[in-house]
Amino acid sequence: MTTFLELLITGISLGSVYALIALGFVIIFKSTEVVNFAHASLLLAGGYFAVVSRDTLGFWPALLVGIAGAALLGMLLEFLIIRRYRGRDHSVLAIVTIGIDIVLITELARRIGPEIFSYRDPWGNTLVQLGPVSIPQTRVAAFVVAGALITVFLLAFRYTSWGVAMRAAAEDRGTAALMGVRLGWISASAWAVAGALAAVAALFLSVFPTTGLDRETGLIALKAFPAAIIGGLDSTTGALAGGLIVGVTQSLATGYQSELSFLGNGIGDLAPYLVMVVVLLIRPAGLFGTRELSRV
Amino acid sequence: MEAAILRVRGLAAGYGPVHALSSVSLEVPDGAVTAVLGGNGAGKSTLLRAISGTLRFQGGAITGGTIEFAGERLDGRNAARVVAAGVVQVPEGRQVFARMSVADNLRAGALGARHGRRGEQEARERVFGLFPVLAERVHQRAGLLSGGEQQMLAMGRALMARPRLLLLDEPSLGLAPMMAARIADTIREINDQGTAVLLVEQNAALALNLATRAVVLETGTVALSGTAAELAASDEVRRRYLGVGDEDAAADAEAGIRAEHDHSDGHPTLRRWVA
Numbered sequence: 001m002t003t004f005l006e007l008l009i010t011g012i013s014l015g016s017v018y019a020l021i022a023l024g025f026v027i028i029f030k031s032t033e034v035v036n037f038a039h040a041s042l043l044l045a046g047g048y049f050a051v052v053s054r055d056t057l058g059f060w061p062a063l064l065v066g067i068a069g070a071a072l073l074g075m076l077l078e079f080l081i082i083r084r085y086r087g088r089d090h091s092v093l094a095i096v097t098i099g100i101d102i103v104l105i106t107e108l109a110r111r112i113g114p115e116i117f118s119y120r121d122p123w124g125n126t127l128v129q130l131g132p133v134s135i136p137q138t139r140v141a142a143f144v145v146a147g148a149l150i151t152v153f154l155l156a157f158r159y160t161s162w163g164v165a166m167r168a169a170a171e172d173r174g175t176a177a178l179m180g181v182r183l184g185w186i187s188a189s190a191w192a193v194a195g196a197l198a199a200v201a202a203l204f205l206s207v208f209p210t211t212g213l214d215r216e217t218g219l220i221a222l223k224a225f226p227a228a229i230i231g232g233l234d235s236t237t238g239a240l241a242g243g244l245i246v247g248v249t250q251s252l253a254t255g256y257q258s259e260l261s262f263l264g265n266g267i268g269d270l271a272p273y274l275v276m277v278v279v280l281l282i283r284p285a286g287l288f289g290t291r292e293l294s295r296v
Numbered sequence: 297m298e299a300a301i302l303r304v305r306g307l308a309a310g311y312g313p314v315h316a317l318s319s320v321s322l323e324v325p326d327g328a329v330t331a332v333l334g335g336n337g338a339g340k341s342t343l344l345r346a347i348s349g350t351l352r353f354q355g356g357a358i359t360g361g362t363i364e365f366a367g368e369r370l371d372g373r374n375a376a377r378v379v380a381a382g383v384v385q386v387p388e389g390r391q392v393f394a395r396m397s398v399a400d401n402l403r404a405g406a407l408g409a410r411h412g413r414r415g416e417q418e419a420r421e422r423v424f425g426l427f428p429v430l431a432e433r434v435h436q437r438a439g440l441l442s443g444g445e446q447q448m449l450a451m452g453r454a455l456m457a458r459p460r461l462l463l464l465d466e467p468s469l470g471l472a473p474m475m476a477a478r479i480a481d482t483i484r485e486i487n488d489q490g491t492a493v494l495l496v497e498q499n500a501a502l503a504l505n506l507a508t509r510a511v512v513l514e515t516g517t518v519a520l521s522g523t524a525a526e527l528a529a530s531d532e533v534r535r536r537y538l539g540v541g542d543e544d545a546a547a548d549a550e551a552g553i554r555a556e557h558d559h560s561d562g563h564p565t566l567r568r569w570v571a
């Protein structure tokens with residue numbers, strides 16, 4: 001039972017980090033109808049900006065540098081590249097983002113090399129005791145920070161003018177333009193927010209029990225892809241649900257790997273994809289989505 | 297007659313290889329209602345999209361001519377600049393944001409105008425004054441409103457930007473005669489409050505009754521223009537837009553839409569144009 005609780009809490013914490021990534025993915029899709037395959041490299045870039053400024057600036061300022069850097073990079077990609085393809089077929093745009101991803105990942109991998117960068121975060125490898133279970137402090141921090149950011153985002157989405165503009169553009173770009181909504185800014189701000197959230201996710205994917213940020217960290221972001229699809233690509237609620245489902249599934253499957261050994265090794269990493277396939281078979285638009293990926 | 301607030305000169309527009317408008321010229325006097333009549337595919341919506349800067353969302357573009365609003369060139373401007381200049385379009389088919397609440401739809405309408413919080417509040421009060429039903433349904437999802445209510449919301453949303461010129465694309469489309477008459481009354485009220493209106497309609501009787509001036513578009517060019525009374529009296533308009541050889545419809549257009557309220561015998565005053 002204690003193991004189960006531990007795995008569940010770990011899963012929820014992990015899931016909230018996946019939700020951060022999935023949320024960025026969904027924001028970009030909702031407001032610009034682009035399936036952003038460059039999201040993993042955006043995350044890695046955010047992490048890289050943070051860890052290289054860690055020594056000179058200290059942890060918190062470096063984290064801010066990472067967040068601002070990834071937000072700026074996202075915006076830049078939108079301004080310089082994505083914007084030129086506006087109005088083109090969605091598959092063209094998806095391929096463009098794959099191209100961006102390859103270029104960014106290659107460059108970042110070259111810079112990072114074989115090294116593993118530590119954030120040297122304030123939480124270290126301390127454990128906290130929650131009743132019968134002991135959890136790494138980093139997991140608690142991840143859950144609290146991700147939860148807070150998601151709450152702030154959802155409130156902004158619901159109540160601010162920016163949120164109204166985002167939702168209007170998501171429903172009908174042409175009509176939103178008739179209201180005087182500046183679609184270029186909507187799109188750029190979506191990329192910026194997605195980049196910022198990804199940079200925070202990069203932090204929590206690199207701290208204890210992980211050894212640090214390396215060139216493979218971006219690959220973990222790929223797990224948020226099934227999260228976004230499970231929830232529904234155009235649903236913010238779906239991103240949260242999908243993130244948690246993937247986190248918990250992965251954590252439990254990894255924890256009970258020995259019992260599940262008949263399914264083969266590495267079931268923990270595979271489980272989220274299995275869940276995704278099952279969900280898509282039952283609900284092609286995802287749990288909360290309204291649009292099927294095939295129509296993208 | 298008041299000075300023109302909108303001047304369109306030699307306007308040409310198309311969608312790729314499709315020419316939708318060629319050398320269209322018209323003037324919209326300030327503070328009045330101007331009607332644009334014409335059959336399906338005549339180019340009425342294209343004209344409004346050209347003015348509001350939204351042709352590109354349909355794959356179209358302006359290919360010639362000028363559009364001037366209050367002395368400022370609008371052609372080549374993006375949609376946000378046109379809204380900021382004071383021209384707002386209510387699209388054909390209403391196009392309310394169905395998944396958003398009535399309140400959020402109205403907020404969306406105020407996004408492009410820079411009138412501040414006070415201005416937005418005043419605009420909202422004006423809208424609720426014109427359309428009390430919107431105040432009652434303020435938290436409801438727009439997609440759940442009836443067609444007539446959605447038209448009111450679409451108009452209210454446009455008024456949130458406090459436009460000097462309101463572009464209306466077939467506001468009576470798909471509405472029952474009673475509701476169309478109510479919308480017509482509201483257009484008159486909006487105009488009385490000082491907003492100029494460019495009204496695109498296939499319901500010629502309704503439009504000619506509201507407007508002081510009107511133009512008739514045919515296959516992308518201006519076929520006729522004049523005062524609403526002149527057009528309502530012209531043989532061609534009577535025959536083609538007010539019902540073939542039907543004296544009643546033409547007479548109704550002149551007598552006024554309001555008289556329709558007294559017709560309890562179900563006599564069809566509001567006649568659809570038939571090709």
Ligand SMILES: Nc1ncnc2c1ncn2[C@@H]1O[C@H](COP(=O)(O)OP(=O)(O)OP(=O)(O)O)[C@@H](O)[C@H]1O
Nearest residue numbers: 311314316335336337338339340341342343354355
């Ligand atoms: N998105 C588009 N792509 C290509 N051609 C278009 C497009 N929209 C309109 N057209 C063409 O442009 C011409 C004018 O169309 P427009 O929609 O302006 O007519 P309309 O007068 O508004 O007609 P209706 O009364 O049916 O709304 C038509 O020939 C139409 O087929």
Ligand SMILES: [Mg+2]
Nearest residue numbers: 340341342388
């Ligand atoms: Mg039309």
